[in-house]
Amino acid sequence: MKQVGVVDIAREAGVSTATVSRVLNGAESVTGATREHVLEVVARLGYTPNAFAASLRKGRNDAIGIAVASISQPWHVKLIRELRRAIREQGFTTIVYDLEHSESVLIEHTESARRLRLAGMVLATGDRIDGDEVRAALDRMAGTVPLVVIGQELPGAGWTTVAFDDVAASEQAILELLGRRPKPVLFLGEAASSYLSEERRIGVERALSQFPDLLAGSELVALDAGMDFSVGYREVQARAGALARFGTIFCVNDELALGACRALSELGVRVPEDMMVIGYGDVDMLPYLTPSLSSLSGDVGGVAERVVRALLARIEGGHVDVGPKLQRKIVHRESTGG
Amino acid sequence: MKQVGVVDIAREAGVSTATVSRVLNGAESVTGATREHVLEVVARLGYTPNAFAASLRKGRNDAIGIAVASISQPWHVKLIRELRRAIREQGFTTIVYDLEHSESVLIEHTESARRLRLAGMVLATGDRIDGDEVRAALDRMAGTVPLVVIGQELPGAGWTTVAFDDVAASEQAILELLGRRPKPVLFLGEAASSYLSEERRIGVERALSQFPDLLAGSELVALDAGMDFSVGYREVQARAGALARFGTIFCVNDELALGACRALSELGVRVPEDMMVIGYGDVDMLPYLTPSLSSLSGDVGGVAERVVRALLARIEGGHVDVGPKLQRKIVHRESTGG
DNA sequence: CTGAAAGCGCTTACAG
């Protein structure tokens, strides 16, 4: 069964394919009566234009890619929602890519973006993108697809960056928590593969360096095993005997913090009385946990807005000043004493 | 700056565009030397084929759509991962659609699927799809795009369904829990808009109907407000005075169960001593909550495998017997007494 | 306001 095309519609409606195309693309010039008639035929024959033919002819694709490190992480899902909303307001469609924290998947997606001649691409990941292969793939993609990266700045990159000031956020949070309880900190971060962890660790160190004795007692862990609940759980369990020396567990994301809390509860360590716990991202579920979890929150809608503004500027061949890094704020809940 | 195309490669390599195409599509017939040379030129000029032109000419698209009710729900994300893996093994690419629990978004996506001439579509949602408009859009899509639906069966539908036997799962779970504690049940489900809730409610009723006095004391709630943490929390809070009469809170998903637990904890109701709580889906985080949450789990990988098998059969114009409904099993954790 | 015709960039019978 052959699908119906413009020519079928044109023949049936007694007009040219040009007129059909004009009606379907909302051209002003078509007479009311003609328009009605064509639309009636389109509906009757159940015609849907072939997107490939249209894009090929137009020489452009109105889709913008949204690539996130992992759709398993609620923060990224929130970001996707906000970006979609902002992008659709500008008349573009979106296509979501899940990187699954994998370099090879990212590289594949850059190729897909090129093949599809995407109008633009947004990349949000805390994983490093400065490895040789990844960097080359991104540079290659950015050559034809305007790119905006969320979260990390690379020297000499051919794209725009929108980011939170995580160094400052971490520093300030640690100072505030040390004010509540001046004891060493256990920082659960990720190894060299994570740009975000690096930034956040630097902030923590910066704050602690004001108190050399506390810094000496602190432990800044660099994990290699991903960042989910199980890892937070395992790392705290592994330090069961040494927990008394810490006053705060500072986690590079909310999932780690959740896992850490579970381990503490099993070990009989009370939160926040014996240990404060805080995460990063301020995901929706945090108020509903027991204890409810404190976190460093950031304005996702604000990020989306900036990203889209920057992307549109790039698409139109210009640049735009995205302004200073965005600020985070600390949200206290039970896990830091409310 | 015009993008480079096959003709540029052909000219530079001193061959025809046909040969370039053959090399790029892995045809057997090309000589080793020619192949090497063409690939060298492709790499040197940084050529990426135009996906629109290729698909238009080939008359097909090797992409399969995966539409889920909401990517905010971890169970759906797990499903996406498994489906992607299974689909890619078959040589297709995937494209993810987030329905955001919205009928209009679903309808838009069916149109997108038609325009893109997708090779197939997988739809996973617990929301009803038998409303007039939605049903019409799905029928229309299924006319050209092979469709497999996960989770709900519709009479006379032109697609294949793969589903869990949720009626049986709920019935069995309730019977088991009544064995542990013969008290009335508070069921938190969704209103008429949810097919899944309906199935699960029926199972619960079926089990309770064996114990008329318990059925009389039970309450089967039909919520209208979505299914996230906040709803579970609010509904339990709203029944603060009446909780003593129930022995179990049975939730239609894990997020509701999490919210319910938080409310119970605030009200000083101990889980599981005073109240058992169980959810649906067995999401990854459950073991790390306090208390850890019991749930009805299902084999997501098994679903993905069946779906892909059914979809391939449809794509090739045939049908396939997907077999009986899949079984769930109850996973006991602290919230039901371990 | 409308139509005839060219052409977007590929792939694939067909011929050699």
Add this chain to the structure above:
DNA sequence: CTGAAAGCGCTTACAG
């Protein structure tokens, strides 16, 4: 094993 040429289904100058 390779090339010349047709054609996938649209949209858009161009002409009327």
